[in-house]
Amino acid sequence: MIFVTVGTHEQPFNRLVQKVDDLKKNGIIQEDVIIQTGFSTYKPQYCQWSKLIPYQQMVKNVEDARIVITHGGPASFIMPLQIGKTPIVVPRQHQFNEHVNDHQVEFARNVAKRMGTIIPVEDIETLGDIIMNYDQIIAGMGHGMKSNNKKFNEELEHIVEKLSINQ
Template sequence: MIFVTVGTHEQQFDRVIKEIDTLVQNKTINDEVFVQIGYSTYIPTHCKWKEFLSYNEMQEKINTARIVITHGGPASFLSVLEKKKIPIVVPRRLCYGEHVNDHQLDFSLEIKNRGYNFILVEDIHDLGSKIVNYNEENRESFVSNNKNFNKKLEKLVKELLGE
């Protein structure tokens, strides 16, 4: 199952929902798809959907999904990373009326540059190929930033102690 969440921000995120619906319609996606659509105005016709999910429902969807596609809000994609899954992140953009500015893109790029392991989609037309090329090996390649932090801290401590 593929789970798509657009979060709870009060602006639409029709762009990602339309693209997912089209990918299912064209059979680019063969998995069952569930979309949390939030305040979006586009209603998918080829996917199961619900406007909002409870915290428990959200966790259940993340736990059972093969792929999780999320907006660029930190709470959403970091909660997927906590489950040792690699999310596909599509940031909301100002130019499409999806948010008040491009902070989701800026934040996603910064976090990606700091070594967090997720798949960033800047162009919606790349989403289909990211889904098609996503496979179970991605789970094996999960990199914990905690390990990176601990290695850097250990090195720093040894340098301070003159070891």
């Protein structure tokens, strides 16, 4: 399953919603698709959709999805990262009247460059290829946010061993 979320910003994100619907219609996407359309005015014909989805259902959709596609709002792509997913991030762009400026474009570029944990898509025409090659793309990159638990436990173990030796 592919889960798409455009967040709750009041400007429509028809460009993403319609592109995903077209990819499903044309058979590029074979699996089920659920789209949270927000304030988009385009109504998908080939995908399941809801304008808004309760948070717990959003979490479940992200957990169940093979691929998560989000807009460039930080909350929308940080949650999939925390669940261990590598999201495809399509930032809203000012030139398409999707946001008041291009801060989502800049933020997605910076996260991709510094963290390497998201797949940014500025050119919507490349989305189909990225979806088709998703598994190969993520094979060579970080998968979600790294947990510090292992490092913490190793360092704690080292401290405990030093304390044991000194007694």
